[in-house]
Amino acid sequence: MSKPRPGCKRGAGLLAICLASGCGMREAPSEAQGPQQPPATVSVETIKAMPLEVSDVFPGRVAPLRIAEIRPQVGGIVKRRLFEQGAEVRAGQPLFALNAAPFKAEASMAWAALQRAEAALSRAQVQVARMAPLAQAEAVSQQAYDDAVSQRNQAAADVAQAKATYERRKLDISFATVDAPISGRVDQALQTEGALVSANDAAPMARIVQIDQVYVDLRQPAGSLDLVRRKLATQGGVSRAAAGVPVTVLQGNGEPLAVTGRALFSGMSVDAGTGDVLLRVLVDNPRRVLLPGMFVQARVPLAHYDSALTVPQQAIVRNGGRPAVWTVSSAGQARRVPVTLGELVDRRYRVATGLKAGDRVVLRGAEKLTEGASVMATSADSSSLAATSVEADSPALAPVPTEAATRAR
Structure with missing residues (x-):
């Protein structure tokens, strides 16, 4: 028999080493495997159905309920002024006495x-x-x-x-005795004793304004006109002028004034320059806190929902401009749910469709989620969340402007 050659021995050794190392590589992954990643932690809010009042704040200007210019019906010399300037007068009260x-x-x-x-x-x-x-x-x-x-x-x-x-x-x-045609507050006298007056004078002798009730003429966008008209139409049982939509007049700091107002009617034409429509409000003014010419703001209710679902603004995510929210199921899995949004009130969107009462909506941690992923949900207090929203601006949603949106603008 011939003896094995040395080269064959070396090849067999290398083959054994390779086989041994291959087996080690197959076993290495199993040895390197550790525990699975824990589920993502997210903050959720359980939504509830609650009554919702949608309102908006509009600027306006105060106008008197009535205004009368005091003019003589005959010509003559003014002998006496019979009133105190700035005082309240009643209809029929003598104001001036002419030479009779x-x-x-x-x-x-x-x-x-x-x-x-x-x-x-x-x-x-x-x-x-x-x-x-x-x-x-x-x-x-x-x-x-x-x-x-x-x-x-x-x-x-x-x-x-x-x-x-x-x-x-x-x-x-x-x-020869000039009487007050209406009740109200008389302004300063524009004619003094000894002046010659006539019925054709350009300037009046005085002016009377009735301000125990005043008008507040608001300017509202034409887009919200349908909501106001619908609100007016729902005031059944009495005439619109008698009931009307309740309106709150605000001070400069946003606090409501101690007056009551009601919307009477909306204008029939739109301002071509601003796109606004006139909304006239009748306000009771017993303490004379509102004076003609003042600029004020008023909160007008636009809609009321007896059972509305709302979510914080930062819970909305968008994909191609379509709004959606992440929810957590009872099994602890994340689901992306498309929703239809309504008005924005106090940084919360009203959800018209897509959710139901009891759903848990993700407020924080949505950027880490995928469809069907297991998550660990913790309760979140929406009032402690940041005011800014994580959603990007998109023209796909145009909610009705409300008080909060107006302040944001």
Whole structure:
């Protein structure tokens, strides 16, 4: 037999080493395997159905309920001012006294003319009564009798005219005292004693504004007009003017004023420059805290939901502009749920469709989730979350502007 060659021995040794190392490589992964990664920890909020009032804040300007310019109906010299400037006056209260002597003299002349006309009428009536039997007996001509009747009728017309003139002169005497046409607060006097005034003067003698109730004319975007009209239409049982939509007038710091207001109507045209529509609000103003010309803000309710589901703004995630939320099932698995969003109120979106009461919505940790992944859910207090939202801006959602959105802008 021939002896094995040395090269064969070396090849067999290398093959044994390779086989040994290959077995070691197959066993290495099993030795390197450790415990599985723990599930992601997320903060969740269990949503509940609650009543929701959607409102918005609009700027406005105060206008008086009534305003009257005090003007004389006759000309004359102002003798006295009969009111305190800035005081409250009632309808019919005397404000100015003009010199009435000329009007009294004219009334006396009119009275004398009336007496003369009545005397002429009496004489004409006696003449007709005397000629009537003579005309029947043909003792006088028919022409003479007809003339007597005509003179009687003319005298009666003169009496009526004289009475009218006398009544007009008496009115001039009463017009010498200028009365308040409405109740309200009288402004400063624009004419003083001794001034000559007439009915054709360009400037009034004073102005009266009624401010126990005032109008607040709000400017609202045309987009929210349908909501306000729908709210007005739901005020059943009484007329709109009597009930209306309740409106809260706000101070400069945002606190509500101690006044009550109600919306009366919305304008019929849209401002071409601003795109706004007028909304007139009637406000009770017993303490006169609102003055004409003031700029104010008012909170107008736009919608009410008896049972609404809301989620914090930061819970919304978007994919291609479509809103969705991450939820955690009872089995502890993450699910991405598309939703339809409504109004934004106090940094919370109303969810129209996609969720139900009792669902757990992820508020924190959504960036670590995948569909069906196991998660560990912890309860989160939404009031302690950051004010900024993790969602990106997208034109796909255009919620109705509300009070919170207005403040954000």
